[in-house]
Structure formats: structure tokens, C-alpha cells
Amino acid sequence: MSAVRAAPPHHRRTARTAADVRASAHVCLAASCLASGADTVLAALDDEVAGRGLADVEVKRVGCLRLCSAGPLVEVAQSGQLFEHVTAGDLGGVIDALSQVRPDRPRQVSTRPFFTRQRPLVTENFGRVDPESLDDYVAADGYRALRQAITSMTPAQVLGEVTSSGLRGRGGGGYPTGLKWATVAKATAPDGVKYLICNADEGDPGAFMDRSVLESDPHRVLEGMAIAAYAVGANSGFVYCRAEYPLAVSRLRTAIRVARRAGYLGTRVCDSTFAFDVEVRLGAGAFVCGEETALIASIRGGRGTPRPRPPYPAASGLAGRPTLINNVETFAGVPWIIRHGGGAYAAIGTPRSTGTKVFALAGRVRHTGLVEVPMGLTLREIVFDIGGGVPDGRAFKAVQTGGPSGGCLPADHLDMVVDYESLKEAGSIMGSGGMIIMDDTSCMVDVAKYFMDFCRDESCGACVPCRVGTTQLWMLLDRITRGTAERADLDQVERLSSTVAAGSLCGLGQTAPNPVFSTLRYFRQEYLAHIDEGICPAGVCSISEAHA
């Protein structure tokens, strides 16, 4: 774990300008590659390049190279070759590839479907920019959108671009971002104070989009926040990040420090009269703190307990002031929208779900990692074309989207288009972007029980339906997986699920039964097999002998 906590300081042996560089090796230093030893690869590569006297070769630390399961990853930028599972002791292939780069050859890109089917927009700097270098970010058009917004656009024009982009909240709810911004822009506080919060409390099991963005391109999030602050009239912002993301927090803090020094944050943003600064607040490990009212309570130092809405934070949020809360990915999408225009963004994706979405592919899929795709691709394209399908010759069974608030979609939904509406209609949700692929070794009752256990554990305990209901649902599902349940228990699961969904105070409880609803909808026969026949079709549950 220590490798994840702090990457060792990296000193470039020689200062080079872009013109001097013939070939460059990009070493992924996001958490997953670091955990598998990317820091030692970086040091070894540095030594090797220096040892061989390759003066025109640059070894660069970059953010996520996306194919997380194959880390540590090193990419030779000019040839587009990606080296997987690189170890400090075996750099041969990388060195050879670096030697073979010819300055007169055009830059190559990977032809693998994992990469070609993606449309990097939020993640456009991934694997290209050193996440700890402001210069690198600025060289990649960084902070251009902020300068453009502040110097040549009115707040209303910025708002107009975001509204016309059709961008919707990427935290999962899909609320139109432009509308949310407009509400905050119009809201007034007696003292004129407004706040802006970036929700980086990513907590869905199997989801790592926000972590990757913060680790790979933290300045982009700050830039998006500053643009939003300008549009809504806020001068003070917070990033609420979970403490379990030490690397993201440290890179974010570095980014804030250097952005402040360079005048992109502070009292005179981009030499204008607009003032905006950002503070980092750490979460203490509660999933419910991703809910905006609980998040606000937590930022103020209180117990992370949600309160009923309305009033929405846009009207009365942090310290009772109008507060804009967006997710990391939402803010990270904003600079692109300002640079290219809302229309260009709206041209990507589907009419009601515009733009791109970052997904974290996990579970039983060949290429585990981070993907950014235009809205409107089918699940099949994401899971099979990009994800490479299910490994070990097993059969695809279901894909889980939306984490504990989402649902499991079966194979006959593979040709469904991925956008907010279709997913909701099918009984799941877009969610923040976690996508867990399951094969025939997964028992769907067990999956439902797993997510219910998660919600039960993460419930804050304030309202009765969530506090008691999730525990009782978990007890009933546990009974089913042990083979001691009766049909009446299944009826009770359905009745209880409806009560928890309708009666709970916040989104956690309201959506906690979704995994149960969706597995009952598509895999009811598995529930019945457990109850009536005492069989777990996937062979996961240990059915008690009492039944047999």
C-alpha cells in the first residue's frame, strides 16, 4: 500500500524541450499501476535510458493509461505501443521500441478496439499529461477555457454553453447541469455568498472513474470548478474527497497549490477581478456522504446524515447559502465544452443523453479498466468490443451498472443503448459509471444480497425504512441463499423493498432495493430454485442441509 500512498519524488536527469525529444516513454502512475510496481518501473526505465545515454529519450510520468488490469503500463507515445505488465527487471521491449522511433515517421496510435472505440474527452489528457505538472497541463490547452470564460464571456454566456451542451450530472442522477447552474446563479443569499462543491466521494463498489480523473488530471477538475464558480457567482469551493484516495488527494492538493501560485485560483483569477479558491475536505469513510445534504453536513463537521429535500442545496446548501454541487466527472467535462462549444458536445451521444461517459469496467471481463465512450453505444459494444468479453470461455450472465443503487441487466439486454433513459427503463441506472460484468459463476441472489449488505452497512440509521428495512431485507435474502426460505419470504422481500424505496429519506435508502428489483425481474427463476428446490444454479450459495 505504501506505493499507492506516495509516489517517490522523480527527478528528471536532464531538462529537455519538446523539440529535443525523439521518443518518450509514458509510465502510468495512477493508483492501480503504482500498486503493481509502476514506481520501480519508472526508476528502472530512467536508469536504463540514462545508462544507455539516450539523450533524446524522455521518460515521463503520466496519469491512467486505462488498461488497468494489465499494469504496470508503459506507452511509447510516438509509436502508440502499449507495454503491459512491465517489470523493473524486464524493460527490453520498451527500450527497443524507444530506439526504433524515427522522428520522420508520423505519430502512430493504437489500433486495439479497446482504445479505438473510445472517445476521450474528459479523459483526453490521460496518459499524456504529467498529473503533477501545471506546465504540462497548460501545454495541453489547460486553463484556456477558464481564461476564455473570464476574459471574453459573461457568466450568462458560460451558462448558455453548458445548457446547450445538454450535459447531465455524471454522479448518477443525470440532472441537467445547465439547469442546476442556472438555479444557483439565480438564487440569492442575504450576504451574497454562494458556495461550490465538487463531490469526489466516489463509493460504489467497483467504480473508480473519479479517482482516475483526480489522479490523472487534477487541474481539469479545478478548471471546471472555477468556470462553474464564475458562471454561478461563487467565490469559494470545496472538493469533498474520500480519505481512501490518498494519491488523488495528494495530487489534488499539489494542483491547488500550484494553480494558486500561477494565478488560476485565488483573489485574481487569470488577472481578473474574479476571485475563487478551493479547499479539500476529506470524508471519513461513509458512503452516504456522497448524498449532497449529508455531504454538506459532513463538510461543516457534523454527522453525515441527510436531511429531506427540498430545500435543495441550490437554494439552501452549505451554511444555508446557495450551493452548487457537481460530481468530479461533471466538472471535468466543462473545460472541453467551453473550448469547443456546447453545440459540439451536444453533437456527441444521443439527443437526451449527450456527450461521453466514463465507465470503470470491472469483474469478469478481459480488459478491466477505464473507458470513455460516447453515450448511445450498446452494452454489447462496451462489454465485448471494448472490454474484450468474458474470459476463460465462460458465458456472459449480467452486467451491473449504477452500483448499489443500480441493477443487473441480463444477456438479452446487451443490444440496449446505454443512456440515462434506457438504463432506467430497464430497471437499472446510469449511476456514476461502475460497470461490473458477471459470468455464469455468479449467483444473482448472492449478488443482490451483497449489495443489500453494502447498503445495510452504509445506512446512516436516521430514517426507519432504510435503517431497519435494509437489515431485514438482508436477513431475508440471507435466508434464501441458505435454502431455508419459503415462498412467503419472497413475497415479503417484494413488499419490504417497495416500502424501503418509497419511504426512505434519502437516495441511499430509496434506491437500495434496486438490485433486488432488477434481479427479481430478470432472474426470478434463480430465487425460486433456491426456495423451491434448494439449489443454487450457479453453485455459489451453500444451501443448508436442512433443506435437503
Place this chain on the structure above:
Amino acid sequence: MTVHTLTIDGRDVAAPDGSSILAAARESGIPIPTLCHLDGLGDVGACRVCLVEVDSHVNPAARPQPACMTAVREGMVVVTVGQRLSELRRTVVEMLFAERNHVCAVCVADNHCELQDRAVDVGMRHVDLPSVEPLLDVDASHPLFAIDHNRCIMCTRCVRVCDEVEGAHTWDVAGRGIDARVVTDLGTPWGESTTCTSCGKCVQVCPTGALYEKGRSVGAGAKRRRPFLPYLREHRPAGEP
């Protein structure tokens, strides 16, 4: 002062801006069951017993809202009765009975218990849901009072009265989910609390037999409803003692 007119159960009702649906309904004599709400204390909307349908004629799928915390709006259409609401309220009360140990026959609050009253109100006659019933502690370290966590329903009235009225903030909530408990002084025994003023307000506002006075109230039904301080009022329908 702005006044809004709205409809509650088909009746036209006028209520000042900022007032809750609950206040507006009660002023017009329309009963809405409550549990965590107490006149004089801030609301938290936690028990979900006061859920009502708001503008369900426009959007039938809309989630019910807590009457105690939902502000009235001009033209709002509120429905406080119906099969869906009855079912919800009954299940919520049933959940509370299944959560901890609520055996009325041996409880100090028997016949003087708001949870018991609500069970009658919502027509809950038996508990079908799986019972959680952990074996919890009784903290009797305070010289005058005791708390039996087995009978606590986490309404947090004690937390609120101690903070908002007495200003001591001895009580708070620790833990989360099903493991959440009210605690004194960050979890130190009540008797060792340095902030507790022994005012007894928490005991007075407790709707069940969880908080009780020592000595006189060990027998079943011994915890009487004492007259509340004038600024704290339990709502009792007209005609009830």
C-alpha cells in the same frame, strides 16, 4: 406575511409561508400520525410515519413526503390518507417493533407509549417482519434516570431537546445503520457525564420506555406521561387526556 392556500384531503386550508404541512393540517383538525416530531423541537423527518402524498394527482409516482418537514406551497394538493400511505405507515411501525425489544406487557411505558399508540393508529396488529432484536445494554449509571436501548426507537427527541432547549448537548447519535445508538458525552456512561444537567427533559420527551426515571418506574406501565413543559407539547387529539 404571505399566506398560501392549499388543499389537504380535499379541504381548502390557509397557512402562513414557511409553515409545514403538518402544522397546517393540525390547525384544521386533520390528523396526521407522527412519532419523531414534537411541537417545540426542530424536525428531522426520520420516522416516516407522517408521510403524505404531495401533488400526487399530477405525478402519481411521486414519492411521499414527510408532513413535518415539507413546507406549504400555494396550490399544493396534499393527501394524508389512502391505501399506499396506510401500508407505508403500518410497515414503518412494524419495522420499529421488529428492530428492538418491544414487549409491551413488561415495559415501563405500557399504556403510556407513543409507539404503542401509533401501532393502534395505523392498525398494526402483529409483526411479520424478521425480528432483528439485538441484546442491548441498559445504562443505569445516572443517579436519577436510566436508558434501556432495547426500547429506543432512535427518534432523537432526547438529542434535540438536550441540544435545542437545555443547551447541554449531552446526547448524540453514534454508530450508523442498524448499529446507531443514542449516546451521552461521546459514549461515556450517563452517570459520568460532565455535561448532563439532570434536567430530565430527555426522559419527558422520550416516546417509549427507553428513558425512564429510576426508583418509581420499574414496574410495567409505571412510566406516566408527565405534563410537558409549556414549550414542548405532545400532540393529543381533542378529547384525550
